[in-house]
Amino acid sequence: MRISTAQLFSQNINSILNKQSATSQIIDQLSSGKRVNTAGDDPVAAIAIDNLSQQNALVDQYMKNIDYANNRLSLTESKLGMAETLASSTREQVLRAVNGTLSDTDRQTVADQLRGTLEELLAIANSKDESGNYLFSGFETNVQPFTFDVSGNIVYSGDNGVRSSIVASGVTIGTNVPGDSAFMNAPSGLGDFSANYLSSQVGDFNVESAKISNPATYVADTYTFTMAGANLEVRDSSSTLVTTVAGFDPSTPVQFNGIEVKLDGMPAAGDSFSITPQSSVSIFDTINQAISLIEDPNKVNTPQGKAELAQILNNIDGGVNQISTERGVSGTALKSLESYSTNHVDEKIVNSSALSLLEDLDYASAITELEKQQVALQAASSVFSKVGSVSLFDYI
Known part of the structure; x- marks a missing residue:
């Protein structure tokens, strides 16, 4: 079969170009450290790599959400712990104040201490996070949750919204405790x-x-x-x-x-x-009632005062228990976040290991293959140069 000069040149050029392409591909792999840089390198592996990469990206987002939720819940749990300690101390202060041996001056001193405790508790309830958002105002993070109304009573200006973070597929965890749940809606000590x-x-x-x-x-x-x-x-x-x-x-x-x-x-x-x-009472109102009782020398040790005292003590206990309950909600959420975080770390390790098997380059094999391709390219180039220089006039 005759082969024309054009065919000969075309075949040799294609051979050289193929060898150059193969060599270039191996060089790209060596420079990136990846066996699969494009879908053309290994279509099946490329699909698996893409899926695993997407899963890792999703896990990374979950971990960011968990970090955010963990920071907010840790701060919330800490503040509620401080509030629980303060609220618990009011019971001891009230009982000390109704001791019949105390003078009016002594009782006023206890009342002043209770007023200071109330101010500390109010400051905790109006705490902000590192971004300047109020912790206990529900969705209304830019609204101070607890303020005094014209009558001097403490009112709640937030809402009962619970902000959530997605921490796993189909799983959300609340990242805050509304102020009304923690400080305003304690069960009445009498019931309803x-x-x-x-x-x-x-x-x-x-x-x-x-x-x-x-x-x-x-x-x-x-x-x-x-x-x-x-x-x-x-x-x-x-x-x-x-x-x-x-x-x-x-x-x-x-x-x-x-x-x-x-x-x-x-x-x-x-x-x-x-x-x-x-059916519900505010720990702030309860402390205010205790202060009013202690500051009234004509009531504190009367049958009326003792009856009111029993109700106040019950309501203090209810308020402390309510704060403790909401603190427990934060603690439970923190424990869940820790569990999900551990699961995501394990998932990321498994995914990364699978990715490594699919896309990481075997350098020893790649270098050997590169040398083979370079030898083949040099041979093809040498043959082409010699064949291309042959002329009929050399034999005439």
Whole structure:
């Protein structure tokens, strides 16, 4: 078969170009340290490498989210721990203040200490993170959560939003505790009501519990209890008689309109008190009530003062427990973050190991192959130069 000069040149050029391309590819691999630099190098491996790279990128984002959540939750847990300690100390201060041996000056000193504790607690509740965002304001991170209203009461201006971070596929973890959950919505010490006592109280008693026992028959209202001789009368806000307990015995709860009320102690004839629906209390209001009680020398050691004291102590306990509960929520979330972080680190190691097997270059094999390709390229170039120089005139 005859081969034209054009064919000969074309075949030799293609051979040289192929050898140059193969050599260049190996040089690229050696410079990058990767066996697969483009999909053309190994289409199947390239798809697997792309998938693993995407998984690693996702894991990296999860780890960033975990770091963010961990920082916020660690700060939140720390602040709630400080708040829990402060709130717990108020109980001891209140009990010390109602000691009958203290003078009015001594009680005022304790009241001033309680006021300082309240200010510290308020400062904690208005804490900010490193970015200047309020920790306990829910979604309203630029709004100071706790402020005084015109009446001097502490009110909550945030919301109950919980900001979440995605820490794994389909898994979100809250990164904050709303201020109302931690400081404003502690369960009432009595249950579902608060009690109001009169200065005319003579009997040594207080409301131990007041709860909704039957929601189906419950009638919301303010109810007044009055000892009429040996009987206990219960009237609603319109002074309509609701029930009369003949021969009242404080060991037996009073039940009416889906409500159950239990007293600790026996009211004297003519004693009266009322209960108002209130299922949650604020630790700030409770401390303020304690301060008012301690600063009133005409009430602190009276039957009325002792009854109010029992309710205040119960509400302090409820407030401390509420802060502790929310602190526990933060601690549980931190433990979950640690677990997810460990899982992601392990996943990243497995993915990186698989990537290494797919794309990392075997330098010894690559260098050997490079030398072979260079020898082949030199041989092809030498043959082409010699064949290309052959002329018919040399043989005439």
